[in-house]
Amino acid sequence: MHSPDIQILIPSHSLDDFPTEQTDDLAASLLNAFAIAFHPRLLAWTGEMPRWRRADDPPIPGSGQLVIVPTVSADWLPCSWIDDARKAGTTVVSGLSERSEMLKVALTAIDKSTEDRAADGENAGELPVEAFSDPAPEIPLSGAGVGLAGEPDSQLPVLESENTDLATPLFDDLAADFMALGTCWLLVEILTRKMRQFGNIDETRFFQRAHAGAKAAIAEDRETAEAHLSGCFEMLLEARERFYPVECYLLDLCLAVPDVESAPLVEDARQSIPWSLLATSQDLKAICEKTPGLATELSSAWNAGRISVLGGEDEEASLPLLPLESLLYHLERGRSEWLSLVGRSPTVWGRRRFGLTPLLPQILVKSGFLAAMHVVLDDGIYPDAEYTKLRWRGVDGTLIDAFSRIPLAAEGASSYLRFPARMAESMDQDHVAGLILARWPDIEAPWYHDLRRSQKYAPCLGRFISFDRFFEETELPGQHSTHKPNEYFSPILIQHVARREKDPIQRYTLHNRLRRQWDATAWCHAAADALMNRPIDVQFGQEVETRLESALLDREFSTAEQLESDLLEAQNGGARRLARIIMHGATGERGFLVLNPLSFTRRVVVPLPGIKSPPPISGPVKAIEFNPAHPELTACVVEVPGNGYAWIPEASQSPRPALPKQPLAEDWLLRNDHFEVAINERTGGIAHVRLHNQRAKRVSQQLSFRFPRERAIPVVDQPGETTKSQYAEMRCLGHEVVRSGTACGEIVTFGEIIDQAKSQRLAAYRQTVRVWRTRPTVDIEVELTDVVMPEGDPWNNYFASRFAWSDSTAVVTRSIYHSAQNFAGERFETSDYIEVASEDERMTIVPHGLAFHRKTGDRMVDSLLLVAGDTVRKFKFTIAIDALYPLEAAWNELTPAPVVPTEVGPPRTGATGWFFHLDSRHVQMTRLLPVETDKTPPSPLEQFEHTSVPNDPGFAIRLIETEGLSKPVKLRCFRQPTFARKRDFRGETLSELRIEGDAVLIDLTAFEIVDIELRFGQV
Known part of the structure; x- marks a missing residue:
């Protein structure tokens, strides 16, 4: 009979080429093989250190052996070796990956060994525990090339399992600590080699301590067992410190959402080993409501420094697409809810969904955050340089500490096989090494618990630390990481379509429009308070603003219609309130007060339906559209000072405005005092916009559908010839000059969008192009009907309005949180504007909230109108020519200028004021x-x-x-x-x-x- 020993067959030639990239099931079997080999009963039974061996060179089978074959090693074994080994009396653990099942089979080796000894006539009687009190014998090492030990000098007595009852909570707890030692031993050994070092653990001394601890565990002598375990873990720590002599860190990050079982959080909050919680305030509020006592436990643990809470906003809205005020609203609301819930707010910002932009450092620092997670847990494109701690510099120069290493999934066994390689990367590249283990509250992965168990003995693989303490205790890195805006791109549109959510594009269009309306409303009320020297009412409109911001997260976007009505009512109320203050003491004639919530002078179109006589063209009134046959279309262009007002009279006997010398609209052509707009007779789109004193064509536009790939399209009048295109064809079926009045020219075209390859109609369209006198803008309104809806990838299957310009060297910029930023590649996002600027010319496309765009070539861009799931069929664009400041052009179109009829006027301070x-x-x-x-x-x-x-x-x-x-x-x-x-x-x-x-x-x-x-x- 062979001496009892434990051998683990690994699918490699040594630990130097140990396989660390495996599926979870294969990784679990491999990791658990080493963990169970350190079970105290098995250590006491064999009396020697468990050994690994190449799977393609297995041991000669014999009675008394325990051979563990991880599932990944099975293909390395000679044919029928497992069957032959079992026939020879070897206990073989194979085909299993779950730890308890593998351990159950492994422990049968003790029973089998007892039976074999009894058959050989040896003493198989009850063995007193005192027999294991002697120190373990010295174990000579041999087979260093393959990690095999020679036969022991003396045979240890055999533990007879049927005579020793070890099924007690104390023994089970100690046994788990021993298996944690096995896991940590393996990971330290692999980490040593990943750091280009040789194994430097004194295995003789290591096993002496482990063996003595195993005997103490069997005797349920916790103090002695833990003392020996502590010695073993400290030897692992010493081995690690030989190649990395400073501290490294493990950050346990728990993700909490209401849909996941959260009861374990209460017990976790009572643990002494630090961890961190990532949640929004709304999610944690819902979790605390269904988990009694959790809020109290979290507050106590947070104040005691045992945990950190990462968060920021109240809900995880789509940050890169939000207006600035929406982002600040969610941050402030989250802060307030955190204070109400647990008595303090997070100082480390983090979120699960994509939300990174280069403007965040400034916003976070000014919102009270000290650090941030510069890492994404779902999807998206962002700078992939990984650092444990970096100084993240925003585009404005603001610096904030950040963590950018991608977390390991704590539930997956494959993460722990990759752990040594990932930690080695951090040790090599970072000024302070560390890794994040991300998990859900109800984690069951035994290797996660192995790492936590190691903490009460020695932090051989890293010390667990909370995020707050990590950023407080570690030194500042020397380098600053400045990331450009073009390095970030969100997955939001694809996610909406993949989840089959309603209006993936139009939800942002509507939200941006309503947010501009709300900001104008809030300005009216706040300005009224300021003029009256009263404190600004912070309670005003909170319920409406909350509904506005929450509507964006409504997957069906079902509250929009009522919200629009309530916002309009609030806007009218605020405008009337401010008008009463401005018009106080005024006398004279009736008129209209036009308010400007923006800080720059604007020229706005003010509709005046139903008036009998237009106001005179003087002062703030720059142009008037008046037609007695259509009084409902009466409007005027008014210049309003920034953050001020303009008053226009309702004249009873004003001369009618004269028609311009040239009509503003005629067959296929629009013009005003700035430029002319030619309509393409074939497509119905804009053929060109050209300034009166220039020959160069500035911009053209048409509607189309983009297909996923190029298609061969027959060339008309050339049989057999084809051309390739990814786009459908816009065909005009007719047009109409709707208005050619005193101030406005308007042409409507109608037609269809055709798949030329199949001669199939994809949609019918109606496009309105409009210009106003004195305004250097072109207004475009689009309506699609009878639409064949796109399907699949929204970035390759969409209806779009396509814009093209002549200068291929022009620089294209877009807005992020209202600031001008560049981009790279094709796809980009902005709700404010797209600016095309060269040295002498500027052109601004205002998409009226449409957020998703694709650049195609050097001088074309698509603004996405419809993708799978969108229900809205009407869209707006404005093209501003030579606007010096694109945000002014954008906000001028999106921000309402409230108009209040007045019984008297002008104001005592004059017709205009700021x-x-x-x-x-x-x-x-x-x-x-x-x-x-x-x-x-x-x-x-x-x-x-x-x-x-x-x-x-x-x-x-x-x-x-x-x-x-x-x-x-x-x-x-x-x-x-x-x-x-x-x-x-x-x-x-x-x-x-x-x-x-x-x-x-x-x-x-x-x-x-x-x-x-x-x-x-x-x-």
């Missing part, structure tokens, strides 16, 4: 906010210079720099402020500002977003 004025058009005002108490205490060095914020009435103005320019800005106000400061989004002072008369001097950096708080002395 409340706030910025001297730089690249800076935009986005919102009026209430004042806040400064929460920043002065440092010891500043305490004699620090000026406290006065408690006078006032308000704050949010500004954003949009063009990447760093320069001073003057902000003028309707009253002279007595105090001004620059603050962050939480109300903390960034700097105090100098005041000159009614102007505040502000130094803004490129793409900076900041709140300027103004205080005014008591009236």
Whole structure:
């Protein structure tokens, strides 16, 4: 009979080429083979160190052997070796991957050995536990090339399992610790080789401690067993420290959503080993409601430093596609809910869904975050350089600590086989090594628990640490990571279509339009408060704004119609309230007050349906469209000062505006005082836009459908000849000059979009092209009917409005959070504008909220109209020619200019006026906010210079720099402020500002977003 021993057959020639890329099932069998080999009963039975051996060179079968064959090694074995070995009395564990099943088979080797000894006439009686109290014998090492030990010098007694009852909680707990030792031993050995080192564990001393600990565990002597286990783990730590002598870290990241079992979180919160929780405030609120006591436990553990909570927004909306104010709304709402739920808010930002942009560092720092996860847990394109800790620099220069290493899935066995290679990468490349293990609360992976069990002995593979402590305790990296906007691209559109959600494109179009409407409404109410020297009402409209932001997350987008109605009512109410203040004390004739919530002068089209006589063309009125036969179409072009108003009279006896010398619309041609627009007779789209004093054609447009691949299309009048194209053909069936009046020209074309290869109609279209006098813009309205809906990949199957320009060297930029940013590749996202600019010319395409676009070639871009799931059939575009600031062009079209009929007028202050004025058009005002108490205490060095914020009435103005320019800005106000400061989004002072008369001097950096708080002395 052979001496008892344990051998693990591995599918490699040594640990140097140990296979670490396996499926979960194969990886589980391989990892568990080493874990169960360290079970205390098996260690005590064999009296020697478990050994690995090449699977293609298995041992000679014999009685008393235990051979573990991971499933991945089965193909390496000689034919029928397993059957032959079992016939020879060898216990073979094969075909299994689950740990408990493998252990159950392995422990039968002890029983089989006892039977064999009894058959040989040896003493098989009950063996007292004291027999295992002697130190383990020295085990000579041999077969170093294959990791095999020689026969032991002396035979240890055999443990007879039927005479020893080991099924106790204490023994099971200790046995789990021993199996954790087996897992850690394997991972340390592989990590050693990944770090280009030789194995340096003193196996003789290591096994002596392990063997002695196994005997103590059988005797249920916890203190002794744990002391020996501690010695073993410390030897593994010493082995690791020989090639990486500083600390490395493990970050246990638990993902929590209401749909996943969350009861384990209560017990996890009571554990001493640190971990971190990633959740939105809404998700955690729902989890706490169904898990009694969880909020209290999390709060206690968080305050004690045992856990960190990562989060940010209240809900994970599609960040890259949101307007800035929507993002800030979700961050502030999340912060408030966190404080209400657990008494504090996260300082490390993180989310499961894609949400990375290069403008985030500034927004996060000013929202109170100290660090961020620069990593995506679902999908998307972003900079793939992995660092445990980096200094993430935003486009404005703001720095924030971040973690960018892709997490390992803690539930999958394959992750633990890759663990050594991933840790070695971090040790080689990072100034501080670490890995994230991401999991759900109800994790069952035994290797995850093995790593956590190792922590009470020695952090041989890394110390578990929470994210808060990790960023606090580790040093700052020397390098800064500056990532460009073109390195980020979200998977949002594909995800919407894959989930078969309604309106994957139009939900963002509608949300952007409603958000601009809400911002205008909020401005009217806040401006009224400011003019009356009252605190801005923070409670106003909260319910409507909440519904607006929540609607975007509604997969059916079912609340939009009622929301539009409520927003319009709120807007009218705010406009009337502000108008009463402006018109106070006015006398005279009836008229209309036009309000401008934006900070730049605008020319807006004001509809005046039903009036009998148009106002005179003077002052703010620049053009009038009036036709007595169609009074419902009466409108005028009004110039309104930024953040101000313009009043126009309802004249009773004004002369009718004269028709222009040339008609604004005639057959296939539109014109105004800036340019002419030619309509393509074949397609019905725009053939060209050309300035009157230029021959160059600036832009053309047509509708089409893009197919996934090129198709061969027969060439008309050339039999047998074909051409290739991915696009359908727009065919015009007719046109109509709808308006050619005093201020507006309008042509409607109608036709169909045809699949030329199959002669199939894909959709019917009706396109309206309109121009106004004095406005350098072309308005386009599109309606599709009888649509054959696209299917599949939305980036390759879509209806689109295609735009083309003549200059192939022109630079194309788009907006991210209202700031101009470039992009690379073909696909990009923006809801504000697409600007095409050369040295002498600029052209801005305003997609009216359409967010998804594709550049095709050097001088063409597609704006996606319809993909699978979209139900809306009407779309708008505006082309602005030579607009100096594209965001002005975009917001001018999307932001309403509320019109209030007045019984008297003009206002006492004049027909036009402003409340706030910025001297730089690249800076935009986005919102009026209430004042806040400064929460920043002065440092010891500043305490004699620090000026406290006065408690006078006032308000704050949010500004954003949009063009990447760093320069001073003057902000003028309707009253002279007595105090001004620059603050962050939480109300903390960034700097105090100098005041000159009614102007505040502000130094803004490129793409900076900041709140300027103004205080005014008591009236």
